[in-house]
Amino acid sequence: MKISLVAGDPAGQPCADCAIRCLSVCAALDKAELRELVHLGRRVDFLSCETVFGQEEMTTSVYNLLEGVMRLYKLLPDGRRQIVGFALPGAFLGMAISARHGFSADAIGTVAVCRFSKTSFARFIEEKPHLLRRINELTILELSRAQDHMVLLGRRSAEEKVATFLLSWRDRLAQLRGPENSVPLPMSRQDIADFLGLTIETVSRTFTKLERDRVIGIQPGSVCLLDPARAEAMAAA
Amino acid sequence: MKISLVAGDPAGQPCADCAIRCLSVCAALDKAELRELVHLGRRVDFLSCETVFGQEEMTTSVYNLLEGVMRLYKLLPDGRRQIVGFALPGAFLGMAISARHGFSADAIGTVAVCRFSKTSFARFIEEKPHLLRRINELTILELSRAQDHMVLLGRRSAEEKVATFLLSWRDRLAQLRGPENSVPLPMSRQDIADFLGLTIETVSRTFTKLERDRVIGIQPGSVCLLDPARAEAMAAA
DNA sequence: TTTACCGGTTGATGCAGATCAAGGACCGCC
DNA sequence: GGCGGTCCTTGATCTGCATCAACCGGTAAA
Structure with a gap:
């Protein structure tokens, strides 16, 4: 039932043997860059239904989903909920232009993420066009999924x-x-x-x-x- | 009624006096880069209801919307339509990971765009992290609009x-x-x-x-x- | 073992919005 | 001026899904 792969622990072993690397943003990095990134990130585990970040919270971190499944959702003031997506290992979460998260994210079953401070991650990617392209690719993929989902919600x-x-x-x-x-x-x-x-x-x-x-x-x-x-x-x- | 601003013509005047530059991806460029970009792009005009690109067409170009409004939509095989967004001047359209457009785009009223060949634009941005970041920013903005719209479609x-x-x-x-x-x-x-x-x-x-x-x-x-x-x-x- | 609880299923009924159908306003064209 | 076309509005009716309510099976606490 558990949806996961054996993922490397950036705090211990370097990301070299991280099973989801090829799926995640890290696929764009070479060995030297990975070594650098290891020191910026830290593995964090969550129990089922714990929330990783909440709508309207400040965006202080970005996350790489290593294991498990997350639900990403928005709440209306009166409690109605719309889940805007389910995140699977390899997903890169928390990028936002605004200072606050646009949605909440919590664990469905146990979850492991790689957490990076937003500022240090921003510094890390600053002059790495290949990584920027990779991030952009993932964002575009997410956008295209969102567009498909709009058709589903509006017309099916x-x-x-x-x-x-x-x-x-x-x-x-x-x-x-x-x-x-x-x-x-x-x-x-x-x-x-x-x-x-x-x-x-x-x-x-x-x-x-x-x-x-x-x-x-x-x-x-x-x-x-x-x-x-x-x-x-x-x-x- | 016409939703536009006086936009520069990349084929004639350089983009220097393009009114939408500060809104578009071009905001990230300096003068030298703009001069380079001018030669890659070409202004194209569309009449009301003409289609700029169609769902499933090959993605050969990317577009910078200069003047007017466009509707972006997906059709189901049986003709049902979902408009996934309206594009306003400054919008950057046509980026896709897949080789084909995920949706159609056509003009609401007359429209002017700046068209770039996808390959030459890709070469141009290759080693320009500031431009990549700008593009990523616009994509994330679009994604967050899409998420808001999902709430609207699903729960309102x-x-x-x-x-x-x-x-x-x-x-x-x-x-x-x-x-x-x-x-x-x-x-x-x-x-x-x-x-x-x-x-x-x-x-x-x-x-x-x-x-x-x-x-x-x-x-x-x-x-x-x-x-x-x-x-x-x-x-x- | 009993009880309570939670997630899921099933049934009965109601209603928001779809569908079907008919105008009305405005347009360009002959 | 009359005519057809497009876009929009309005009314009557229908229906898919929501709502309300009961119940079922598994699990955990008492």
Whole structure:
């Protein structure tokens, strides 16, 4: 169930054997730069549901997600919540132009991050165009995911939302751990609802309907894609 | 009605007197770099509703929006449309990691852009960390707008959507031309609907309701914010 | 073992916004 | 001046999802 890879500890071993390096911003760095970066970052662990940083908090650090899954969300004053994304190992979080975070981030299951002070990280990247490009690449990827998600939120039905979510979540996990028809879902139904702009009841009903239609099999903590083709069809049109 | 500023023509006058330079990526450049960039870019004009680039087209160029407004949208196979954003002068468009554009962009009213070949622009920015940082800044700004919009699409009522839209559109225009209670709306009701994840009828009804409630005044091509405070209240909670 | 709790499912009902349908205002054009 | 077209508004009806409420199964505390 745990979504992680063996990641190096920057406080101890240098990042050389960090399993997520090739996914993260660090992929852009050579050995000398990695040695330099090790001293700036520090591994920090979080328990399930602990918050790594909160909306409106000052942005004093940036984070490299090493292990686990995080939910990134915004709250409206009256408590309504929209999850703007789920972060997987390799994600680079906390970059913001404003002095405050635009959203909250907390752990789904246990999480390990590499934390850097924002100022020292800013100094480190200052004259490293390859690293800047890498960061920019990750930001653009995130933006394009956000745009896809806007289409989902604005223009898709509940069934389409759920099918699209399961497929794209599966694909993201596949990039980390290889293809697999069983899709672990570490987040709660409420999380899925708040991500898809639905209520928990509608998500639950839609899952049940997909199971009745033999598109998925529901297991505790995961679903099995029994008929990926049909799921794709639902997601597409 | 026209949303523009007097912008320099990179093919003729150098960018020195380009009115949108301070808003665009070019703000990061010094005189020598601007002189170099002039030769890479070329001013291109578009008529209303012409498309600047289309979803799934190869990304051969990047664009700096000089004058006018563009709608950026994604289409589903069955024709449903989601507008992912409106671009104003200073916007930098066309950056993508993938080889193809993730969305279409077309002109709302006449538009002028500065077009650069992607490869020559990539070569130009290669070793210019200040420019890379500027581009990254604009991307992060765009991402944060996208996240705000996800909250709107997923968790707000029709009335909240419309009020939020009017206020944030007013604020974006204010950054270009100074504060103003009259809010030009160059885009159609259908555009607004496709941006807010509503139907044109609902948008129309909501406008009418806001007018009945003395929150806005409807004029052809614009609205007047009669009671900004009440609009803020609707948008907030 | 009982009880309480939490996350998830299921059912009954209500409503915001979609859909369907009909005008009205304004435009350029013949 | 009449005509067709586009954009917008308004009204009547429908429906997908929200809301309200009950219940189920697993787990942990009493």
